[in-house]
Structures are given as structure tokens and as C-alpha cells.
Amino acid sequence: MTDLNDIIKPSNVAVITGGASGIGLAAAKHFAAAGMSVAIADLGGDRLAKAAEELKAISGEEHVMAIETDVSDKQALAALERAVIQRFGRVHVLMNNAGIGPETSIFSADSGWDAILGVNLMGVVNGTRAFGPNMLAHGEPGLIINTGSKQGITTPPGNPAYNVSKSGVKVFTEALQHELRNTEGGKISAHLLIPGFVFTGLTKGDRAEKPAAAWTSEQTVDFMIESIKKGDFYILCPDNDVARPVDERRMAWAMGDIIENRPPLSRWHPDYADKFKAFLEGK
Numbered sequence: 001m002t003d004l005n006d007i008i009k010p011s012n013v014a015v016i017t018g019g020a021s022g023i024g025l026a027a028a029k030h031f032a033a034a035g036m037s038v039a040i041a042d043l044g045g046d047r048l049a050k051a052a053e054e055l056k057a058i059s060g061e062e063h064v065m066a067i068e069t070d071v072s073d074k075q076a077l078a079a080l081e082r083a084v085i086q087r088f089g090r091v092h093v094l095m096n097n098a099g100i101g102p103e104t105s106i107f108s109a110d111s112g113w114d115a116i117l118g119v120n121l122m123g124v125v126n127g128t129r130a131f132g133p134n135m136l137a138h139g140e141p142g143l144i145i146n147t148g149s150k151q152g153i154t155t156p157p158g159n160p161a162y163n164v165s166k167s168g169v170k171v172f173t174e175a176l177q178h179e180l181r182n183t184e185g186g187k188i189s190a191h192l193l194i195p196g197f198v199f200t201g202l203t204k205g206d207r208a209e210k211p212a213a214a215w216t217s218e219q220t221v222d223f224m225i226e227s228i229k230k231g232d233f234y235i236l237c238p239d240n241d242v243a244r245p246v247d248e249r250r251m252a253w254a255m256g257d258i259i260e261n262r263p264p265l266s267r268w269h270p271d272y273a274d275k276f277k278a279f280l281e282g283k
């Protein structure tokens with residue numbers, strides 16, 4: 001099992017994509033508060049600069065890097081890796097977390113598909129492939145945490161490109177962990193962060209106040225850390241609306257579509273409404 005005290009400690013290094021806002025920034029603050037050197041990679045602009053200032057106030061100027069990076073660009077991630085290694089030497093925690101959620105539909109003419117798959121899925125693949133080899137090579141323990149979504153598991157109707165991207169993150173991260181645990185001498189473990197509803201830049205819309213149902217980014221990061229301490233690969237976060245047993249039944253029903261030969265997304269099919277309701281209630 002991973003002893004987090006060997007990883008999240010002063011003199012070690014964390015890199016977080018999408019680290020200028022929401023869950024990524026909360027994670028960066030957690031790692032900075034633990035004394036780690038932290039590099040946040042995000043789209044440029046005021047948000048990145050402001051986040052860097054907040055981190056410097058926690059751990060000091062010399063322990064913080066903020067690097068403008070578009071994670072959908074493979075070369076940009078390779079350059080990020082080189083820059084972090086040059087400044088901090090080695091990387092112990094990589095959190096591939098940058099994500100976007102513009103609306104998409106199956107047949108719409110807009111380019112949302114390329115953008116979502118480029119950031120949410122290829123950003124994770126690019127980040128892992130850019131940082132993974134040197135993280136394994138230095139021989140010290142470490143973590144690769146990829147941010148997925150419940151929407152990549154139960155795939156509700158609404159934003160198909162988002163679901164496809166997050167489903168890809170799940171599959172990629174499972175394969176990654178299989179690879180890592182079969183790498184002789186490797187001390188890196190992968191983890192799939194599956195947030196619930198979290199009040200962040202991605203979800204807040206016009207709202208100024210956190211809705212009662214949502215968790216904060218800090219709650220999500222605390223849950224993530226506790227889960228990794230326990231050795232969990234799947235970090236299935238609840239929120240104030242959905243408890244774990246509900247998630248478990250929703251996921252089981254989704255898999256049951258194949259096993260029971262139901263139509264896909266039968267949870268939202270009128271013919272199955274009563275059956276799903278009964279299943280959710282454990283009947």
C-alpha cells in the first residue's frame with residue numbers, strides 16, 4: 001500500500017494540470033501546505049498568475065512554478081516536463097486534472113468534440129506519457145492521479161463528448177495502473193479521481209453561492225487524499241446529494257444494460273423507469 005508520508009512531503013514535487021482553479025488549485029494548495037514544490041500548468045492569463053500568488057503565500061516563491069500549458073498539445077506537455085525537471089529535479093505527484101465541458105451533441109456542427117477529447121482525454125494521455133517514464137526512472141515512490149467523472153461511468157444523456165472523454169480517462173487509467181503494478185521495481189501508482197458534484201469554475205455558471213448539493217474543491221481533495229492513503233484506485237467521491245450506495249446502484253444498473261440485454265442508457269428509457277426505481281430502492 002502507498003505510504004503517502006513518503007510522497008507528500010517537503011522536498012518532493014507535484015505537478016497539477018488545470019491547477020489554476022477548482023479541484024486542481026485545491027490540490028495544489030494541499031501539496032504546497034505539506035511543503036512540496038508545486039508546478040501548476042493551466043491556460044495563461046490572470047487566473048494562473050493569481051493562483052501562483054496564492055501558492056507562493058503558502059510555501060514561498062522558490063517552491064512554486066506556474067507554466068502556461070495547453071494540455072491538448074503534446075509538445076507543450078513535453079516542454080512542461082523539461083521545465084519542471086530543470087527547476088525541481090524530479091516529479092513525485094502528477095495530477096492530470098485539466099478539464100472542460102462545453103455542450104456537445106451527436107450531430108451538432110460545432111467543434112466541441114475535438115476540444116473536449118483534446119483536453120479531457122488526450123490531456124491525460126499526453127501528461128502521463130510525458131511525465132511517466134522519468135517518474136518511474138528515478139525510483140522514488142509517486143502518484144499519477146487522473147481526474148475522471150461519474151459521467152464517464154454511467155454516461156447520462158446530455159453531453160456525449162464529455163462522457164466519451166471521461167470514459168476514456170477511466171479506461172486509460174485502469175490500463176496505466178495495470179502497467180505500473182507490473183513494472184518491476186516501479187513505485188508509482190495510478191488513481192482515478194471520480195468527483196461528485198463540486199462547485200468550481202466548471203459547474204458554477206451564474207451562481208455565486210455553492211448549491212447545497214455540491215461539495216467544495218477542498219472537501220474533494222481531502223477525500224482524495226484519505227482514499228489514496230487507504231490504497232484506493234477508484235476514488236469515488238460522494239457529494240451532499242448522492243451517497244455511495246446510490247452511485248453503486250447506478251453503476252451496477254449501467255453495467256446491467258449489457259448483462260440483461262437492455263437498451264443502452266435504459267435508466268433514462270421510459271419502459272425501464274419503474275424497474276430502475278425499484279432497483280435503486282433495493283427491491
Ligand SMILES: NC(=O)c1ccc[n+]([C@@H]2O[C@H](COP(=O)([O-])OP(=O)(O)OC[C@H]3O[C@@H](n4cnc5c(N)ncnc54)[C@H](O)[C@@H]3O)[C@@H](O)[C@H]2O)c1
Pocket residue numbers: 017018019020021022023024041042043069070071072097098099100119120147148149150194195196197198199200201202203
Ligand atoms: N466540478 C465538478 O462537479 C466535476 C465533476 C466531475 C469531474 N470534474 C473534473 O474535475 C476536473 C477539474 O475541474 P474543476 O471542476 O475544478 O473545474 P475548473 O474549471 O475550476 O478547473 C479546470 C481548470 O482546467 C483548466 N483548463 C481548461 N482547458 C485547459 C487546457 N487546454 N490546458 C490546461 N488547462 C486547461 C481551466 O483553465 C481551469 O483552470 C476536470 O477534469 C473536470 O472534468 C469536475
